[in-house]
Amino acid sequence: MNLFQTRERRPLLAPSLLAADPLGMRVHIDALNGTHQWLHLDIMDGHFVPNLSFGPMFLSALRRNYPEVPMDVHLMVASPESFLVPFATQGADVLTVHVEATPHIHRLLQSVRELGVHPGITLNPGTPVEFLYPVLHLVDLVLVMSVNPGFGGQSFLPEVVPKIEALHRFREVQGLSFLIEVDGGVSAENAECLVKSGCDVLVAGNSVFGTPQPELAANALLEAGRRGLNRG
Numbered sequence: 001m002n003l004f005q006t007r008e009r010r011p012l013l014a015p016s017l018l019a020a021d022p023l024g025m026r027v028h029i030d031a032l033n034g035t036h037q038w039l040h041l042d043i044m045d046g047h048f049v050p051n052l053s054f055g056p057m058f059l060s061a062l063r064r065n066y067p068e069v070p071m072d073v074h075l076m077v078a079s080p081e082s083f084l085v086p087f088a089t090q091g092a093d094v095l096t097v098h099v100e101a102t103p104h105i106h107r108l109l110q111s112v113r114e115l116g117v118h119p120g121i122t123l124n125p126g127t128p129v130e131f132l133y134p135v136l137h138l139v140d141l142v143l144v145m146s147v148n149p150g151f152g153g154q155s156f157l158p159e160v161v162p163k164i165e166a167l168h169r170f171r172e173v174q175g176l177s178f179l180i181e182v183d184g185g186v187s188a189e190n191a192e193c194l195v196k197s198g199c200d201v202l203v204a205g206n207s208v209f210g211t212p213q214p215e216l217a218a219n220a221l222l223e224a225g226r227r228g229l230n231r232g
């Protein structure tokens, strides 16, 4: 799956299933009517973040039912080492780990690559972006958290925008090709600014699934994002 040769198609939309109806997941995903490019799956363990969500069995069911859709797995767990194999074997295309969750981020990213999955790295709003620089040559995706992780439906934190700009510059200067993804409070109101700052992948939960017509909301978000491509 060459989901990382897609920068020319950006922005991509990764709706977050945390905001979908747990009793009507299939109905909610199908209501997107193919407007999305990826699906974003938040894995929470009640330790790294104060909430619980999905496990590998849920990913496996998604993979069986949507074999063509790239599965973007965001691990918000303590000891992420223990979760790489379960999610890699159940169909993750991207496995994103928090830099705060392990003292051995370099080794962890190598392990993800060895499992045949695209490695992603992410950071909380309070973590300096410079902490990522030593390992950015190892990743295919950088996820910038724009809310404190653990819950959907929070307000976007504008102070993370300079991190997106810094990553975009770093990528150009170093000749790297990782995608930049933003997660938390993303909506049609801020998508243009995010893409203008360098974001390639928009994660959106409530601004898509919290609306009566997810397909319309997804299209509006992508359209707003595309306006940001004219960087000026």
Ligand code: DX5
Binding pocket: 016, 017, 018, 019, 040, 042, 074, 147, 148, 149, 150, 151, 152, 153, 154, 183, 184, 185, 186, 203, 204, 205, 206, 207
């Ligand atoms: C938050 C999660 C997000 C969340 C985003 O910890 O990582 O993916 O689902 O939800 P919204 O878009 O509603 O802020």
Ligand code: ZN
Binding pocket: 016, 040, 041, 042, 074, 183, 203
């Ligand atoms: Zn997420």
